[in-house]
Amino acid sequence: MDRLPTDLSNVRRPIAEANGLPNAHYTDATVFEEEKHALLYDGWSGLAVAADVPEIGDAVPFNFLGMPLLLVRDRQNTVRVFQNICRHRGMILVAEPRKIEGAIRCPYHSWCYSTNGKLVSTPHVGGPGQNRHEGIDRNLLGLVEVRSHIWMGVVWINISGTAPDFETANAALLDRWSEFDRPLYHGGADSAFALEVNCNWKLAVENYCESYHLPWVHPGLNSYSRLEDHYHIEEEGLFSGQGTLVYRQIKDNNEKVFPDFEDLSDKWDTAAEYITAFPNVLLGVHRDHTFAIILEPQGPEKTREHVHLFYASPTTDDALRARNAKQWKEVFVEDIFVVEGMQRGRHAVSFDGGRFSPAMDGPTHLFHAWVAGRVQQRRMAAQAAE
Template sequence: MSIPLSNLDSVLTSTDKAKGLPNEHYVSNAVFDEEKKAILFDNWSAIATGSNIPNPGDIKPLNFVGMPLILVRNSSGDINVFQNTCRHRGMILIDKPTNIKGVISCPYHSWCYNLDGDLCATPMVGGTDINTHESIKNEELGLFKIRSAVWQDVIFVNISNSAKEFTDYASKAIERWSEFEKPLHHGGESSSFKLNLDTNWKLAVENYCESYHLPWVHPELNVTSSIEDHYHIEEMGHFSGQGSHVYNQMKSDDGNVFPDFENLSDEWDTKSEYIALYPNVLLGVHRDHFFSIIIEPISTNKTIEHVSLYYAKDPSEMLELKKLIDSNASFWKTVFSEDIGVVEGMQRGRSGLMFDGGKFSPVMDSATHCFHQWVAKFLKDFREKQKANL
């Protein structure tokens, strides 16, 4: 059952007057399903990284909020996303990561597709010795291609095919971080990890947007980059987050640091920024490394965070910094793990029947409120379209 539209009106107002999203948005399976369509499928959602399929022929299956997909890197190195479903009888094509030199072959009746999704073989479709039939038109039966885009190695999809072009959708983030439009090099095995959270996916996004919790949840981080050093980042309708005027590079025992991204302006000598690009990817930039956290909604109260860290040079070019790469991954895993208790605590708190969405601090919570407003606007528009179509 949908939430009455009036319940979202209190979100769509100024931060000093607004309430947060109602409890149903965190505990209701019906609302989770509604958000899947209106928020996750109708927009550009992050699902994986290019580092998950680094080589031509690499294929990785995944399930995105119930949607079976495969990531495919073709022979030219381009990434495509397809529905993981054979066009014959709907069989799942790939059930584990693999590398394919030839074709994708359905395990049921061996219909075959190339790495660009084209149907190229239909064994015995016209009889035991006949591999064609006039009613089977290969050019019409390629894999269902999912609209996709790659930015900063993050793979985005628009399941409904209804969003604006990705470069328009993410234009303000691309412009803000234009200095980081450079090759990214994944840090290797230790630089990818995941965290399992017993919380609704939105609480992970909301928490990332603000630095208000820094002194209490991240006391060690607050020593080197305190809450007083932070500033809000708010691009209404696109992204929000925080930045810091203080960034201290991690050093190895012998005083070495990671190489910087080339040709950065001086402001990045001491600055770092962290934004949530709506709906579900969290990004961080520094002079010497970059990270992404893809928020994977599993259910109303289950979420997985997929973390990947990148550098200006390939790890093979800085073997002397292998220990430092591992230490940096360990540092961020500790920081992100410190947030688990609070996002899970907020999830449990949403079971309190009298909680009314809460009260935002107009000074400290405005970036989080930006995200709430974005969610509320898309849901309200979605409901009005659904109502008009009845």
């Protein structure tokens, strides 16, 4: 394509012959914009967790790739996502997290919306003291709702509105982890943290997908969950990651552990799995807790990682939760120098995207191939429309 000169022809080749994505897919603002639509707007992306709005009336604003969104738990206890703008003049409605006691009121001209998005009040819209006008049909001017779905505690959104239903689009993953399709209890403030990382968001996905780096980057983890204990997880076009046959539960000084999820199959007595649900949600499941990492792209070379831990019971030991969060944070921080180093490496003008180990890099290559396929699909659609 003349407009976006990145050659993706080698990326989708068999792994032994393929190159990784070209440098521009990590450094170039134009390509970042292209991928924003092809990968993040057109599919089911992670925005937040339902625990961000735990009570009825809670509202939290988000900036999703430049788009102002509002996460709300409405009066019927349903979590919804709206564009965070008034239908009158496009004013931002909610600037800071807060409780909606009555209606969502625009601070500009006081148009008001219910928590389910309905426009309920338009003061003086027909002139002083006249709160209605025949040209303003309130039934047609509710907040613009974004398609959303909650699974594994994550609020997933489809900005374009064109993706298949979440259950259809992610059927293979839902089936694989059907045993974890149950209430998950967020651990609270001590079970959530964010990491600021100077890299393109895709590098965080690529690193998470593979276990190849464990012996050198995570020596502590590798001391008991060794490289040879891991296996690849690959579902073309949908998700990829790794599993381990050796999961060691965290314990306190008295050998106490978290309660297990009930009625899990025997596999989970010792196993754990770590999967990226394309595009931007990294998930981990264990017999006694799960986690979700929502990657927030903040530009071609900057990402915020939002980490949340969930448990089988609404009441778990405070000190043990804090110890678990500390342990996982240490593991995730160990990865930062790697992804930031790869990001700096993408400024080497002669780098050809790199090669993959056919034995060890299958999950990462699968992600590269998915990215390339989605981008090529969008380019062909744009070309056909010209």
